[in-house]
Amino acid sequence: MRIAVVGPAFPYKGGGAHHTTELARRLAAAGHDVAIESWRAQYPGFLYPGQQTIAEPEGEPFPGTRHRLDWRRPDGWYRTGRALRAYDLVVLAVLSPVQVPSYLGILAGLRRRAPVVALCHNVLPHERKVYDEPLMKRLLRKVDGVLVHSEAQAELARGLTARPVRVAEMPAHLPASGGVPADDGKVRRRLLFWGIVRPYKGLDVLLRALAEGPGDVGLTVAGEFWGGLDETRELIRSLDLASRVDLRPGYVPAADVPGLFAAADALVLPYRTATASQNVWMAYEHGLPVIATDVGGFAEQVRDGVDGLICPPGDAPALAEAITRFYAPGEPERLRSGVRPVDHGPVWAAYLEALTALTGGAR
Incomplete structure (x- = not known):
């Protein structure tokens, strides 16, 4: 045709x-x-x-x-x-x-x-x-x-x-990543939120969960803000997270993406709502497990307890508990070992x- x-x-x-x-x-x-x-x-x-x-x-x-x-x-x-x-x-x-x-x-x-x-x-x-x-x-x-x-x-x-x-x-329709980086076995105590920042993606929920979870876990937020940047900075300040959150507002060039994923233990998708997303596949292409909410197709993409964790949407205490479970001794390594490239x-x-x-x- x-x-x-x-x-x-x-x-x-x-x-x-x-x-x-x-x-x-x-x-x-x-x-x-x-x-x-x-x-x-x-x-x-x-x-x-x-x-x-x-x-x-x-x-x-x-x-x-x-x-x-x-x-x-x-x-x-x-x-x-x-x-x-x-x-x-x-x-x-x-x-x-x-x-x-x-x-x-x-x-x-x-x-x-x-x-x-x-x-x-x-x-x-x-x-x-x-x-x-x-x-x-x-x-x-x-x-x-x-x-x-x-x-x-x-x-x-x-x-x-x-x-x-x-x-x-x-x-999948992913930018070239250069392949899955070698796993050096290190747990970095850092999570990643990546992509355009809009209210439905739940960054505010993640920040509240971060404040409730393990006190030594950091977060990198990398992506364009469609509004709410000042409010996000104020929320970080009010939650006393300034030393733990690396805020990188602005477009992330494709060449910078592998480094972002290599510096994290997991990608977090705290969405309030979702339809379809490439972010789970993107994480797996880079060898990372995923912590996601049970919206859209995330529960079908992420094998809960195998290559990531699933928790309820819009619930900061539940997300904090998932982060705590993720960082239980040996869990980051076990979940990462469960990540497989998708055909x-x-x-x-x-x-x-x-x-x-x-x-x-x-x-």
């Missing part, structure tokens, strides 16, 4: 660009003729407070990538849709309702000449605005099928559209099958 994937691609940063690029590569390896339609300007700055693009891409760009979309040019949305009429399948990578107006413009240009699948990373945002649900409802009712990454997201999508909805586990080939094969199967009933 001729397949066009519409979504962020390098030099955009983060999981969305990695996923779009890896999806295109996997589809091409499966024998499809693939192109990426990406952006030269995706969001206005006030809607995306973080850094959108970087000078050095975090991976090898897909050769069939075009950067023609611009949030300021609705006429370009329509022209892109017209250009995609010759394709057998158009995949819209949906990361935010902010993308919906441009995707509706593309659909107007397509005029239903090609089947369209909405690949929803999140059906609705974790932190919602009043316009999110109406926008997503309008988009999902105009496509031919919807692909999501969990049953909870499928239920949400089915509440917005009567179109077919399929679930497939999100496979993502079968997961990708199932993902591509689910995606292309959604075109079965389309024109």
Whole structure:
């Protein structure tokens, strides 16, 4: 098939660009003729407070990538849709309702000449605005099928559209790590919180748990703050954690990631809510166990007591207890020994099958 994937691609940063690029590569390896339609300007700055693009891409760009979309040019949305009429399948990578107006413009240009699948990373945002649900409802009712990454997201999508909805586990689309570092057997008494910092990710819960847990355990927090940096600094001060928390606000270049993981005993994911995340796979690629809350797919990814620990969300005492259990004598070493690299080939094969199967009933 001729397949066009519409979504962020390098030099955009983060999981969305990695996923779009890896999806295109996997589809091409499966024998499809693939192109990426990406952006030269995706969001206005006030809607995306973080850094959108970087000078050095975090991976090898897909050769069939075009950067023609611009949030300021609705006429370009329509022209892109017209250009995609010759394709057998158009995949819209949906990361935010902010993308919906441009995707509706593309659909107007397509005029239903090609089947369209909405690949929803999140059906609705974790932190919602009043316009999110109406926008997503309008988009999902105009496509031919919807692909999501969990049953909870499928239920949400089915509440917005009567179109077919399929679930497939999100496979890995990780930046190159250089392999798992050698385990020197040392316990560093340091945990890692990594990635964009937003309220639903529960950093405040982790800080409170850190204050309640073993007094000699440190924490590195590395990532862009989407607000709340001053409040986080004040919380660290009020909990008397200044000497134990290494706060590194700002974008973390891919080249710096291996060092961050090598300096920690475990990655902590104290999320209040989640859909699908690459962070568990990222930790395992670097040989680290994971302490995570029981939200989204974490309980399926982390084998509780084998390569990590699972605890309830939004519960600082429970997370403090998990940290204490993690640092029981011999436990960091035992849990690290349980970490195994994951074979993502079968997961990708199932993902591509689910995606292309959604075109079965389309024109």
